[in-house]
Amino acid sequence: MSTMKNFLDIQASRRAVLAGAGGASIMALLAACTPGSLTSGSGSTTTELWMTFNSKEAEDWFQKNLVDAFNSTDPLAPVKLVVKQLDTMTQQTQTALAAGSGPDLIVSSTSYVPEFVKAGYFAPLDDFATQFGWVDRLLPWALETGKIDGILYSLPTSYETMINLYNKALFEAKGWALPTDRDEFEALCEEAVGLGMVPIAEGNADWVGVSEWLATTVFNHYAGPDAFRQALTGEIDFTDPVFVDGFALFNDYFQKGWIGGSVDRYFTNTFADQYSAVATGKALFHFTGSWATIDAPSYFGPDAGNDGEWDWGAYPSFRDGVPTEVWELSLGGTLSINAKAPSVEDAAQFLDYLNSDPQKQARGMAEAGIQPPAIQMDISDFPASVDERVSRIYQTISESQVPGYTTWTFLPAKSDAYVIEGWDKMISGAITPAQYAQTLSETYKQEVADGFVPPLPA
Amino acid sequence: MTSLAPSEPRTAPVRSEGTRARRGMLRRRTALIGWLFLVPLMVVNLAVVLAPSLQAIWYSFTDWSGIGDAAFIGIDNYTRMLSDQGFLSALWHNLQWTAISLVVPTFLGLLGAFLLSRVRRGAVVFRLVYFIPYTVASVVSAAAWRTLLSPTEGFGAVFGLNFLGSPQLALPSVALVNTWAFWGFLVVVYLSAMQAVNPALYEAASLDGAGPVRQFVSITIPNIRPTLVFMTMQSIIWSFLAFDFVYILTNGGPAGATEVLSTYMYRTAFSGLEAGYASAIGIVLASISGVIVAAYHILRKSRGWDA
Numbered sequence: 001m002s003t004m005k006n007f008l009d010i011q012a013s014r015r016a017v018l019a020g021a022g023g024a025s026i027m028a029l030l031a032a033c034t035p036g037s038l039t040s041g042s043g044s045t046t047t048e049l050w051m052t053f054n055s056k057e058a059e060d061w062f063q064k065n066l067v068d069a070f071n072s073t074d075p076l077a078p079v080k081l082v083v084k085q086l087d088t089m090t091q092q093t094q095t096a097l098a099a100g101s102g103p104d105l106i107v108s109s110t111s112y113v114p115e116f117v118k119a120g121y122f123a124p125l126d127d128f129a130t131q132f133g134w135v136d137r138l139l140p141w142a143l144e145t146g147k148i149d150g151i152l153y154s155l156p157t158s159y160e161t162m163i164n165l166y167n168k169a170l171f172e173a174k175g176w177a178l179p180t181d182r183d184e185f186e187a188l189c190e191e192a193v194g195l196g197m198v199p200i201a202e203g204n205a206d207w208v209g210v211s212e213w214l215a216t217t218v219f220n221h222y223a224g225p226d227a228f229r230q231a232l233t234g235e236i237d238f239t240d241p242v243f244v245d246g247f248a249l250f251n252d253y254f255q256k257g258w259i260g261g262s263v264d265r266y267f268t269n270t271f272a273d274q275y276s277a278v279a280t281g282k283a284l285f286h287f288t289g290s291w292a293t294i295d296a297p298s299y300f301g302p303d304a305g306n307d308g309e310w311d312w313g314a315y316p317s318f319r320d321g322v323p324t325e326v327w328e329l330s331l332g333g334t335l336s337i338n339a340k341a342p343s344v345e346d347a348a349q350f351l352d353y354l355n356s357d358p359q360k361q362a363r364g365m366a367e368a369g370i371q372p373p374a375i376q377m378d379i380s381d382f383p384a385s386v387d388e389r390v391s392r393i394y395q396t397i398s399e400s401q402v403p404g405y406t407t408w409t410f411l412p413a414k415s416d417a418y419v420i421e422g423w424d425k426m427i428s429g430a431i432t433p434a435q436y437a438q439t440l441s442e443t444y445k446q447e448v449a450d451g452f453v454p455p456l457p458a
Numbered sequence: 459m460t461s462l463a464p465s466e467p468r469t470a471p472v473r474s475e476g477t478r479a480r481r482g483m484l485r486r487r488t489a490l491i492g493w494l495f496l497v498p499l500m501v502v503n504l505a506v507v508l509a510p511s512l513q514a515i516w517y518s519f520t521d522w523s524g525i526g527d528a529a530f531i532g533i534d535n536y537t538r539m540l541s542d543q544g545f546l547s548a549l550w551h552n553l554q555w556t557a558i559s560l561v562v563p564t565f566l567g568l569l570g571a572f573l574l575s576r577v578r579r580g581a582v583v584f585r586l587v588y589f590i591p592y593t594v595a596s597v598v599s600a601a602a603w604r605t606l607l608s609p610t611e612g613f614g615a616v617f618g619l620n621f622l623g624s625p626q627l628a629l630p631s632v633a634l635v636n637t638w639a640f641w642g643f644l645v646v647v648y649l650s651a652m653q654a655v656n657p658a659l660y661e662a663a664s665l666d667g668a669g670p671v672r673q674f675v676s677i678t679i680p681n682i683r684p685t686l687v688f689m690t691m692q693s694i695i696w697s698f699l700a701f702d703f704v705y706i707l708t709n710g711g712p713a714g715a716t717e718v719l720s721t722y723m724y725r726t727a728f729s730g731l732e733a734g735y736a737s738a739i740g741i742v743l744a745s746i747s748g749v750i751v752a753a754y755h756i757l758r759k760s761r762g763w764d765a
Binding site: 090091094095097098112115116118119120121204208263264265266267268273413414417421424425427428430 | 523524525526527608609610620622623624625708709711712713714715725728729730731733
C-alpha cells in the first residue's frame with residue numbers, strides 16, 4: 001500500500017507539475033495576446049515617452065525640470081520617461097508602432113511623420129492647438145511642418161540652424177576674415193593648405209548624417225534656398241544643373257583634400273577630431289549646426305590645452321546671386337501622440353507643458369545644453385549664464401530674412417536616406433554627381449506621388 | 459513437438475499481454491510527459507521564431523514599408539534582388555567575408571589547438587588567453603579596435619594606412635577583427651576534439667618516424683573531421699549572419715564597402731522603409747543557411763563522418 005501511495009503521490013505531483021507547466025505556457029500565450037499588450041505602450045494610467053539625449057546631464061535635467069515638474073502638478077496620467085539610444089530609437093519606435101504598440105508620446109522626425117500619419121499611428125492635435133493656444137506660442141514655420149493635409153499631427157521638439165564653426169583667435173591672429181563668397185573662400189582655403197591646414201574639418205565616423213549637412217550646404221549655399229524650395233515643390237528637378245554643379249564642386253573639394261583631409265579620412269574622422277582640429281589651428285572651419293555649441297566649446301581654450309576661441313558665422317555664398325546670410329530652418333525632432341494612447345488628452349497636456357515656459361527652456365540650454373523647443377522666445381528669456389555666442393544663434397534665426405531648408409526636416413524619409421548614402425558613393429567615385437542627382441530625383445518623385453513629403457512653410 | 463506447443467504459452471501470454479500493455483502505457487505516458495515538458499519551449503518558439511518567420515515569408519511577397527498596410531506583389535522582391543546592385547554587392551562582400559572567416563580562423567584555430575595539445579605546462583592559461591576575446595562584448599572589442607586601426611594612432615598611424623576609411627581595406631580589416639574575436643573559440647573546440655584522439659596512434663606514428671606535421675595531417679585531421687566539418691559549416695552560417703562588427707566599426711561604409719547582407723537588410727528595412735524587400739532578403743539569408751545545413755547533413759550521411 002505504501003508503495004502504491006507513493007506511486008500515486010508521484011503521479012499526482014507529476015500531473016501537478018505538468019498541469020502547471022502547460023497552464024503557465026497557455027497563460028503566457030494568452031497574456032501575449034491580450035489587448036493590453038497590443039494597445040498603448042504603457043497600457044496603464046501613465047503617459048509613456050521615449051526620448052534620447054546627448055548626455056546624462058541633459059537627461060537628468062529633462063527628467064527633473066520637465067517630467068518630474070509636470071508630474072508634481074498631479075496630472076491624471078503622470079509621464080514616464082524611457083531613455084533610448086540615439087542610433088536605434090527610430091527603428092524601435094517604428095517596430096513598436098507596426099506591432100500596434102509603442103509609447104504614448106512619440107518622438108519622430110518630419111521626414112517620417114507623413115507616412116506615420118497615413119498609417120493612422122498619430123492622433124490629430126488641432127483641438128489641442130486651439131485649446132492650449134499653440135498657434136500663438138509656437139514659431140509659425142515650425143508649427144506648419146507638423147500639418148499633414150492641413151491637420152496638425154506633430155509639434156517640434158527643438159529647432160536649430162546650420163553654422164560655420166571656426167577659431168576666432170586664429171582668424172584674428174592671422175588677420176583673416178570670414179569669407180562671404182566662393183572666391184574668398186577658395187582663396188582662404190588655398191592659403192590654409194599652403195600652411196599645412198585642412199580647410200574644412202569634417203567626418204562621418206560618429207554620425208553618418210554628417211554627409212547630409214554637406215548636401216544641405218550645397219542646396220542652400222550653392223543652389224540657394226529659392227532653387228531648393230522650387231525642387232521641393234516640384235517646380236524644378238533635382239537633376240537641374242544648379243544642383244549637379246554644386247555637388248560636383250563639393251566633390252572636387254573632397255578630391256582636393258579640402259574636406260576632412262581626404263575622402264578616406266572623412267570616413268574615419270570623429271567629432272572629437274573635427275573640434276580639436278579647429279581648436280588647435282589644424283583646420284579652418286567645421287561645417288555643422290547649432291547643436292555643435294553643446295560639445296565643441298570643451299575642445300577650445302586653456303582647459304583643452306590650446307588658445308583656441310570658438311565662434312561661428314554664416315556660410316559663404318558659393319554661387320553668384322545666392323545670399324550670404326541664409327539660415328536654414330531645422331527641427332531636431334517631432335513629438336506626436338500615439339492614436340492608441342489610453343488618454344490622448346493627458347498626453348496633450350504634457351505636450352503643452354513642454355512648450356509653455358520659454359525661460360525654463362532657455363535655462364535648460366544654459367544648464368544642460370538642451371536645444372530649446374520651437375516656441376516664441378525673446379533674448380531676455382535667456383539667462384545670463386547662456387553663452388552669448390549661443391543666444392546669438394537663436395537671435396539670428398529669429399531675425400533671419402532668408403530662410404533655408406535642411407534635408408532632414410523637409411525631405412521625405414527615403415529621399416533623405418538617399419541624400420546620405422548617395423553622397424558617400426559620390427565622393428568615393430562610385431557614382432557621378434549627375435547620377436547622384438538623378439537617383440535623388442527619382443526617389444523624391446516617387447515619394448511625392450505617394451504623398452509622403454513633409455509640408456513646407458509658406 | 460506439436461503436442462507441447464499449446465501448453466507452453468498457457469500462462470505466459472496472460473503475463474506478457476499484461477506486461478506489454480503496461481509497458482505500452484508507460485511508453486505513452488513517458489512520451490506524453492516528454493512532450494508536455496516541451497510545451498513551454500514550444501510555445502516560446504512558436505511565439506518568437508515560427509510566427510515571426512511565417513510573417514516574414516508573407517511580408518517578403520508584399521510592398522510593406524514597415525509602416526501601415528502591405529500589398530501583395532508576388533515575387534517582385536525576389537526578382538528585384540537579381541538586378542539590385544546593393545544586394546549583389548552585399549552578397550559579394552559576404553562571400554569575401556566567408557572566405558576570410560573560413561581560412562584564417564580555421565588555420566589559426568587548428569594551429570593553436572595542435573600546439574596547445576602539445577603543451578604540458580600552462581595549457582589552461584593559454585586556453586584562457588585565447589578564449590577571452592570570444593567572451594568580450596563585440597561593442598567593447600570594436601571600440602578597442604577602432605582606436606587600434608585609427609589612421610592617427612595605433613596600427614593605422616604606424617603603417618600609414620586608413621584601415622576603416624579605405625574602401626579597399628575596410629572589409630578585410632573588419633573581417634580580421636571578427637577573426638580575432640572568434641578564433642579562440644575554435645581553438646578550444648578543436649583542442650577538445652584533438653584530446654579525444656587515441657594517443658596510441660601518435661605513438662605508433664612516432665615509432666614509424668612520422669614528424670609532427672605528418673602526424674597532424676595523417677592522424678589529427680582525419681580523427682577530428684566531424685568537428686572540423688561541423689565548425690566549417692557553422693563558420694559559413696555565422697559569416698552570412700555577420701552584423702555586429704560591421705555595424706559598430708563602419709556601419710556598412712565607407713560608401714557601402716563593408717555592407718553585408720544583414721546590414722543591408724537592416725538599412726533597407728529601417729532607413730529605406732522597405733520592410734517587405736528586407737524580409738525577402740532575410741528569407742534568402744535563411745535559405746542560404748538552410749542549404750548549408752542540408753549539404754552538411756547529406757555529406758555527413760554519405761561520407762559517414764559521424765563514425
